[in-house]
Amino acid sequence: EPPMYIPNSFTPNADGVNDFFAPISSDLAEYKLEIFDRWGDQIFITEDPEAHWNGGVQEGEPYYVQDGIYTYKITYRGECSTERIVKAGSITVLR
Numbered sequence: 614e615p616p617m618y619i620p621n622s623f624t625p626n627a628d629g630v631n632d633f634f635a636p637i638s639s640d641l642a643e644y645k646l647e648i649f650d651r652w653g654d655q656i657f658i659t660e661d662p663e664a665h666w667n668g669g670v671q672e673g674e675p676y677y678v679q680d681g682i683y684t685y686k687i688t689y690r691g692e693c694s695t696e697r698i699v700k701a702g703s704i705t706v707l708r
Contacts, residue, residue, distance in 0.1 A: 614698055615640045615691040622705040625668035625677065633665035634704050636687055643690040643697065648683055648704070656683075668706055680708050 617638040624631045636646065641662050648657035648666055656670045656678065668677050687700045 614694065614696075615689075617687070617689070617700065619685075619687070619700065619702065621703070622707055623668075624707045626708050633667050634685075635665040636685075638662065638689065640692045641689050642692045642694075643688070645688045647686045649686070650678070650683060651681065653684075662689075678706055680706055682706075 615638050617636055619636045620631075620634065622631075623634045626632070634648075638644075643660075644662040645660050646658065646664070646666070647655055650656050657666050659666075670676055670678060682703050682705050685702060685704055688697055689700075690697045
């Protein structure tokens, strides 16, 4: 399993410091990041390991989430593995 660093909070306030939620890993063959609100609605998804969540939601008109706790689910597989790994947890958004 490739090591993965997953931060537990970020501050999307455009000050140039800690503005994105971005799990960090390398040597990934597959990757999917999903973010959910407190009601379980998916508000962000990507399969690009270089993509970051900036606290935004795209449903019709784009908007940014409020401060609070959101849930993530990361599904990935290392280049030298056949097993998919699923990690889930929470991320705190602070402005």
